[in-house]
Amino acid sequence: MNPQSSEYASVRTVYWDAGQLCMIDQRLLPHQFVIARYERYQDVAEAIRAMVVRGAPAIGAAAAFGLALAAQQSQADTPEALRADLDQAAALLAASRPTAVNLFWAIQRMQGLARQPHAEVNALRAALLAEAQALADEDVAINQRMGAHGAALVPDGATIIHHCNTGSLAAVQWGTALGVVRSAFRQGKQLMVLVDETRPRLQGARLTAWELIQEGIPHKIIADGASGHYMRTQKVDLCLVGADRIAANGDTANKIGTYNLAVVAKENGVPFYVVAPTSTIDLTTPNGDAIPIEERAPEEVTHIDGHLIAPHGAVAGNPSFDVTPSRYVTAIITERGLIHPPFEVNIRRLMEQD
């Protein structure tokens, strides 16, 4: 297949096929389009850690399917024994990455299902796979609802700054912040997306630009440090970012560089929207200071595609996420609608609706 083909727009990032979990290997994009196949939950945990799959909703779906694989792998012949094996798999999957809460949310949902009474172990195995599939299908529907809510905020002719990758590749299909861009574009709006390249792993330059090319959406990749220059010197209508975890007070953990973008947006009067499903909201985390921030290997900063860009012996810091205090956020766009400030009150109100 030709990776520039529009067929790719319809490929899911995370899906089940013939007893295996299939995922686009995002480390190889944009130059190679390869589907990696998994039969063991241990390999899924490693794939999450190594960022074969990344993006909070996509990680959640991968972990759910990982538990469906664990159920297949297990030799258990009672639901009770299977639950014990699942707990072990859940612990390994949960240790793969610390910041995105969708990972833990998906694992808990699968474990919640496993704890329901099941007379027969194979019925439980089947129910787990069906639950993972349902979670993945729901993610697409949720993305499209966020897209519709968010697109209403995007004027025709808008210039949008977008950070990291939050598209089909960050979810099961469609995307969160980039899903809003996709929805607005499909409504016929003229758009220009300024794509933060998003160092160190270049998810913007590699993945978001690739998705925008698939969709034919006009864009320019920019260095992360250039966002303010564009906001100060030309009309930028809004910033759109995803989230890895939203605390109860609205503080948002997202890819490193989000906080700088948010501060500069506020300073320039540019609306700053966080686009995330309610599964990204963690009411048990009171505020951003309580969100664990993953520190990844320094080689992600000192090397690009295996090539050393810094001197031998140079040291690097590599916090993978940062926290944007909620005072910089204009609104949070969820599948249930917008959350405006005061976030502490309005998040709780939205989450209590059911």
Added chain:
Amino acid sequence: MNPQSSEYASVRTVYWDAGQLCMIDQRLLPHQFVIARYERYQDVAEAIRAMVVRGAPAIGAAAAFGLALAAQQSQADTPEALRADLDQAAALLAASRPTAVNLFWAIQRMQGLARQPHAEVNALRAALLAEAQALADEDVAINQRMGAHGAALVPDGATIIHHCNTGSLAAVQWGTALGVVRSAFRQGKQLMVLVDETRPRLQGARLTAWELIQEGIPHKIIADGASGHYMRTQKVDLCLVGADRIAANGDTANKIGTYNLAVVAKENGVPFYVVAPTSTIDLTTPNGDAIPIEERAPEEVTHIDGHLIAPHGAVAGNPSFDVTPSRYVTAIITERGLIHPPFEVNIRRLMEQD
């Protein structure tokens, strides 16, 4: 020579040797240390454009020596004819890069000398070379004076965020903002420098880290988007940046990403210092909006070391500089001392002292 050797700390970036202009080829650092030699001003102009040499003071010195070369190249046998040839060379050198004002300042200084009465053409040739040499020597002395003024602001144990490269490689020797770091370190202060990698051309990761390793100064390279995370979550004492042009009101053009850093520093109460010689101050430019911002090739964003990091067909924007309005600047550190707000008044006052 081993590029990790401390001998390199004493090599000048721009110097005259045996009738040739010698410059460290900064495109090859940190992996190769190569001295490029020039005999033609046309090649010097191209070297400035291609960023063999970069950094406002270094560009100024290179242009001055370029005019000394032009005088050597010229077949003129009268001072008048030589002046005409110099004007042609000056126009080519001035067209090499638009933003850094030190380029124009150095050219004007050389042309000012050429316009003084000279009875004999070879005496003028010799005077031009002596003037370029004096300009380069003065640059080192000026850097060291800035270093002394700036070091007084750096507490022992300081954590400093530094953008781009402003060290020996950006000047003739010593540096502007990194010269302050060097001076403070040589006073025996414990320092930790967080080195903005400075995309797209990675002057921080490639050049500043290399200089800090030479000096043995503790540092960490960070993604440009990570600066705010460090400011928000740990003690950062100050930011130090250089400048390519300072307008009469204190607005400062510097490497892209400076503005974002300045806004985030102000938001976090971190002092933000611009370190620049008075030759970087342009009283004829009233404010930042009047500073031309160079747009460089998109390939600097889409490629790293010749390697495509974005999809085929992706488009990039590449403003090479941005403007930081003076309200974000705590003080400007010059060789004549600090300039505090109100900048418009205090810059003029300092520049009128002589």
